[in-house]
Amino acid sequence: MAQLIKDQKEVTFQVGERVQFSMSNNDDNYSPSRRIVYGTVKKMNKVSVRILGVDGNEYVATVKEVKKYIDPFA
Numbered sequence: 001m002a003q004l005i006k007d008q009k010e011v012t013f014q015v016g017e018r019v020q021f022s023m024s025n026n027d028d029n030y031s032p033s034r035r036i037v038y039g040t041v042k043k044m045n046k047v048s049v050r051i052l053g054v055d056g057n058e059y060v061a062t063v064k065e066v067k068k069y070i071d072p073f074a
Contacts, residue, residue, distance in 0.1 A: 011064075011066075012044070013041045013066065013068070014044075015041050015043070015044065016040055016041060017068070017069075018039070018068075018069035019038075019040070019041055019051060019068060019069050020036055020038050020039075020067050020069045020070075021037055021059075021061045021066045021067065022035065022037070023035060023037055023059070037051070037059060038053065039054055042058065047062060047063065048060055048061065049061055
């Protein structure tokens with residue numbers, strides 16, 4: 001049986017770049033939901049990214065979770 005091999009691209013972000021990621025709203029198993037958080041990159045290393053959210057909070061996420069922000073109105 002054949003398998004699809006995805007090319008592992010190294011993702012890098014620059015400090016100050018706008019990004020987005022998702023996190024859970026409720027941490028219970030009864031009503032799991034996710035929300036998208038927007039912000040700018042504050043610090044970047046090979047494994048994790050520190051993000052300053054638009055709400056003023058600071059978040060830490062893995063590089064695989066973070067996506068580049070795409071403006072829907074552009």
